[in-house]
Amino acid sequence: MSEAANSNLSNTKIDVPDSFIEELKEILGDRVSTSAAVRDQHGNAEDYFPIAPPDAVCFANSTEEVSAIVKLCARDGVPIIPFGTGTSLEGHVQALRGGITIDLTNMNEVLEVNAEDLDCRVQAGVTRKQLNEYLRDTGLFFPIDPGADASLGGMSATRASGTNAVRYGTMRENVLGLTVVLPDGRIIKTGGRAKKSAAGYDLTRLMIGSEGTFGVITEVQVKLYGIPEAITSAVCQYPSLEDAVNTVILTIQSGIPVARIELLDEVQMDACIKYSNLEGYEEKPTLFFEFHGTEASAQEQAEMVGAISDDFDGSAFAWSSTTEDRNKLWQARHDAYYAALALEPGKKGIATDACVPISNLAECLLETRKDIDESGFLAPIVGHVGDGNFHLVILIDPDDEDEMHRAHELNDRLVHRTIAMGGTCTGEHGVGCGKMDFLIAEHGGDAISVMRTLKMAMDPQNIMNPGKIVRV
Amino acid sequence: MSEAANSNLSNTKIDVPDSFIEELKEILGDRVSTSAAVRDQHGNAEDYFPIAPPDAVCFANSTEEVSAIVKLCARDGVPIIPFGTGTSLEGHVQALRGGITIDLTNMNEVLEVNAEDLDCRVQAGVTRKQLNEYLRDTGLFFPIDPGADASLGGMSATRASGTNAVRYGTMRENVLGLTVVLPDGRIIKTGGRAKKSAAGYDLTRLMIGSEGTFGVITEVQVKLYGIPEAITSAVCQYPSLEDAVNTVILTIQSGIPVARIELLDEVQMDACIKYSNLEGYEEKPTLFFEFHGTEASAQEQAEMVGAISDDFDGSAFAWSSTTEDRNKLWQARHDAYYAALALEPGKKGIATDACVPISNLAECLLETRKDIDESGFLAPIVGHVGDGNFHLVILIDPDDEDEMHRAHELNDRLVHRTIAMGGTCTGEHGVGCGKMDFLIAEHGGDAISVMRTLKMAMDPQNIMNPGKIVRV
CATH class of the missing domain: 3.30.70.2740 (Alpha-Beta Plaits)
Structure with a gap:
């Protein structure tokens, strides 16, 4: 590694000069903001971390613009923080070393839907609700649902999952490929549209969960699924937390392909009843279920789970058979936080x-x-x-x-x-x-040193979302 | 990077001195072979590539032994080729720069089965058939089936999949974690037993498909599945290749969760009829199906596929309802090569x-x-x-x-x-x-340069299975 690169491998805060902001404005015009309000808004997400605002926020409209911004930053060693909808929870977007935040909200176009192949390509700023709204008439849907109406770029960067993951997997299983702007501004496409591939290192999975530390994700190709013929929801309440959890364990161990199985303890249930005006439920440990399938198979799944639930003194299933009832229930679940x-x-x-x-x-x-x-x-x-x-x-x-x-x-x-x-x-x-110190306890020091090796190889200047995942 | 490291970053063939072999023997005793027969046997796999034998073959019994071997090799810049069952098809095990092959056949122990969590941990030399035999009384099975009775280490290293992948995914989706000996001999564990995790870079997926170029996989933690209540196989023959393929396309687009759907064209069917003495079939494009589920859902799937097949003039399903019939059918499919x-x-x-x-x-x-x-x-x-x-x-x-x-x-x-x-x-x-030149056409030069960056970071001496995936 050259001395020049080494000297940039610092964790100190950068001072971004006005001239740099001017250069950004040459690319983006008035889509560069240095206002305190905009910077503060981008200086933390839905978490408890203190605001750490960037020096400027860039609202990019295209992969090429992101590339141009990143090239400038790479030239001067200016940190870059990618920003989706700001719904992360572990201090992912704090500008710990200053620098600039690239807000991808404007990149909200669905680029292609290949209905016959059950996949689509979107710009990174497209949110999951927006995508499902767009898909409404195709009979297809995108299942990953972390609760927040997050962007698909952010969901990829954080390896998001949520309520449907028990059946459909996480972003790890559902992203086919990505467009990524590398820390030097080059643009690559990872993965592809084939359902499987053994063609070299898995750059897609390397990026998923890398939290903006390896580059800026600007496009995401994801799997879609046919909307099931039958979707039914049910709520069941239990005398104790243990009974509720044992119902879950036996359901999973029996291999029943439930689409969702969500627990709310009595404290959370109390909160949801009050906040979302849920009627007819008690402050008890509660499971929310959803079953997907043909009419017959959804019915069969529900019967099998019902039998297990009975064994643990669950109340009779309260069914939400209309879409409206179901949406109210799941909105209450999503609003649990x-x-x-x-x-x-x-x-x-x-x-x-x-x-x-x-x-x-x-x-x-x-x-x-x-x-x-x-x-x-x-x-x-x-x-x-x-x-x-x-x-x-x-x-x-x-x-x-x-x-x-x-x-x-x-x-x-x-x-x-x-x-x-x-x-x-x-x-x-x-x-x-927020969780860097726990990684060593979980993976061991040598595994973390491999992560650090990857980070230093991918981003030798440590400009991509510095201070996240691993220390360099 | 130091000059010493740079000087090792060569693609030339290494001369392994006798003294090095003696040092290996101090670790492994008579489990080091330099016989021409053993070296030749490890110098290619089931492919058409010319034999490129290593200078010696080491039969390791444990992760610690692999680590000790790798440390010696790292000290002297000696190339290392990991070897499972030798059933790869793209020249994966050729010793292009000489060096030593580490044969993991002896590491064939099932280390733990967590039936209640649907996972298990095996040494890398355990084959898929051996694992399923071991699991026989648990009601569980491991679905990934590339045809050959490959080792789970090799299947991880090549991101194997096969017949069941349409329902159960590939090794990418089914490996929870790995034990890996790094190119410097350190031992790391990647992943874990939780069904999902967002804890840092996905080292497991980085290793899967890396074909021994990042380290030696010595243990594999995989997902297991409950043996379905009902498993039924069917064979259907078509007037044309197009009809057979259109049946497949519509089945997949309809979201029917078939467990297997395999095509054999008329030439392959002719070969299989002769080789495996299949009776009652014609030399026509043919689909082999398998349906997994409850009795009701397997039946429902078969009916749905049957209706699609009828539309493309498929013959009536020939059912293999007994385990014996089914095994004969799938053995014929596996023996297709x-x-x-x-x-x-x-x-x-x-x-x-x-x-x-x-x-x-x-x-x-x-x-x-x-x-x-x-x-x-x-x-x-x-x-x-x-x-x-x-x-x-x-x-x-x-x-x-x-x-x-x-x-x-x-x-x-x-x-x-x-x-x-x-x-x-x-x-x-x-x-x-065999396919290095195609990677650029598929992924583009910049993506390949990222792969090369990863290779050089993970294995700066280029000793791990050199000359595979990317050139350095």
């Missing part, structure tokens, strides 16, 4: 993200529930439990140092419990700057 | 490996069939057509230069046709030293 925050107005939430092998889910959840109760925090539990994945929203006052300290201790214990049970420190939220 | 070779005893096969988006499958297959007919070669077609993936076995005499030249031209036209139709130069066989 906001419902939790509404329990104590003025507080912020630390969203934790444990994921364990399904056989350890009951033990992990029950120990965590006990730990929450002992901690004195209000922390509803909600989870994509079919994948062994669950979240607490620990309600905290970020300005109360003692409270923050104790909340982090609660999260630390959860993470270490998760890892000890064969799980991961993050099922779907990613690492950002 | 050997059946093809038996059509012209003494000839070798060039196995091609096209994979296109399903909507282009008919056009690609028909143009290819025409090209074969015009070429004068005998080249049966067989394919995992549910994924858009098919193979020719071009029967050639490797000593006939003109024939080899024309066979390569036929393959070149097939690859370029495939890429032009949005497909990939290899669906599942991998790159090896």
Whole structure:
């Protein structure tokens, strides 16, 4: 590595001169903003991290514009933070070393839909709801649903998943290919439209989950699915958390292809009943189910799960058979985070993200529930439990140092419990700057050094979203 | 990069001194072989490439032994070729720069089966048949089936797939984690047992398909599945290749979750009837189906496919309802390569490996069939057509230069046709030293330069299976 490159491999904050902003304006015109409001808005996402604003925000309209911006930044060693909808949860978009944020919101075009091949290509700023709205008349849908109406670029960058992942997989399984602007401004296409390929290193999977540290994702090719002939939702309530979780475990172990199986504990259920005006439900541990298939197979799945649920004293399934009822139910589920925050107005939430092998889910959840109760925090539990994945929203006052300290201790214990049970420190939220220290505990120092080697090879100047995932 | 490292970054052949072999023997005792027979046996696989033997073959018994061998090799810049069952098809195991081959056959222990989590961990030398035999009493199975009884390490390294991939995915989707000996001898574990994770760069997927160029895979953690309540096979024959392919396309586009849908053209069917003594079938384009599910859902799938097949003048389904019948059928399918070779005893096969988006499958297959007919070669077609993936076995005499030249031209036209139709130069066989030149056509020069950057970062001495995937 040259000395010049080495000297740029710094973690110190960069001062971006006015002349650089002027050069950006030559490319983007008035789509460069240095206003405090816009910079602050891009300086954090839906998390509790302190705002760390960039020096400027660029609103790019095309892959070529992103490339031109990145080339300028590479020339001068200016950090770059890609920004989708700002719904990440681990400090992914903080401009820790300053620099510029590239907002991809304007890149919101669906480029092609290949209905006969069940795939499509979109610009990175297209959101999942927008895509599904666009697909409405094709009989197809895109299943990955992290709750927030995130952009497909951001979802790729963070390896997002969510409620449907138990059946359809995560972004890892559903992205066929990407267009990426590399840290030196070159544009590559990864992957392709074939359903499988053994043609060289898996650059697509290298980018998915790399959180903007290897380049800027500008286009995403994803798999689509036919809208099932039958979609039915059901809600079931349980006398205890253990009963609810055991229903989940047996459902998964039986290989029943449920499309969604979501847990809300009694605290979260209380929050949702209040926030979303859910009628007819009690403050009890609750499972939300969704079944996809032909009429016959969806019916068969529901009957099999119903029988398991009965064994654990679940209430009779409350069915949501109309689309309207179903949408209300799932909107309530998606708003669970906001419902939790509404329990104590003025507080912020630390969203934790444990994921364990399904056989350890009951033990992990029950120990965590006990730990929450002992901690004195209000922390509803909600989870994509079919994948062994669950979240607490620990309600905290970020300005109360003692409270923050104790909340982090609660999260630390959860993470270490998760890892000890064969799980991961993050099922779907990613690492950002919030979970870097846990990576070593999970993967070991040598694996992290390989990650660092990759980062230094891909981005020798450390300009791509610096200070996230690994330290260099 | 230091000058010393640079000087090793060579593609020239290494002379391995006797003293080095002696050092290997200090680690492995008599499990180091320099006999010509053993070296030749490891100098190619089931392909047409000329034998390129290593200087010695090491039979390792443990990850720690592999690490010790690799450390010695790293010290002296000696190339290393990992070797599973030797069933690869693109010159993956040729010792192009000499060096040593590490044969993992002895590492054939199933380390753990977590039945309740539907996963297991095996040493890299465990073969898929061995694993399924081991699992026999658990009610679980491992679905990935490339035909050959390959090792799970080799299948991971080449991103193998095969007949069941249309339903269960490839090794990419089914490997949860790996133990890898890095090019400097350090041992890392990638991934984990959680069903999903967003914890950093996807080192597992980086290794899958890297063909031994990033390290030696010594353990594999894979997903398992419950053996379906109902498994039924059916065979259907068609008046034309087009009718058969159109049945496939409509089946996939209808979202019917067939477990297997395999095409054999009339030439391949002729070969299989003779080789495997299949009774009651004609020399016609043929589809082999398998349906997995509950009794009701397997039945429903078969009825839906039957209706589609009728529309394309398919013969009535010939059912294989007993396990014995079914096994005979699938064994015949697996032996298709050997059946093809038996059509012209003494000839070798060039196995091609096209994979296109399903909507282009008919056009690609028909143009290819025409090209074969015009070429004068005998080249049966067989394919995992549910994924858009098919193979020719071009029967050639490797000593006939003109024939080899024309066979390569036929393959070149097939690859370029495939890429032009949005497909990939290899669906599942991998790159090896046979398909390196096609990677640029498929991915573009800048993407290949990223692959080269990764290779140089991961293996700066270029000792891990040098001369495969990318040139450095």
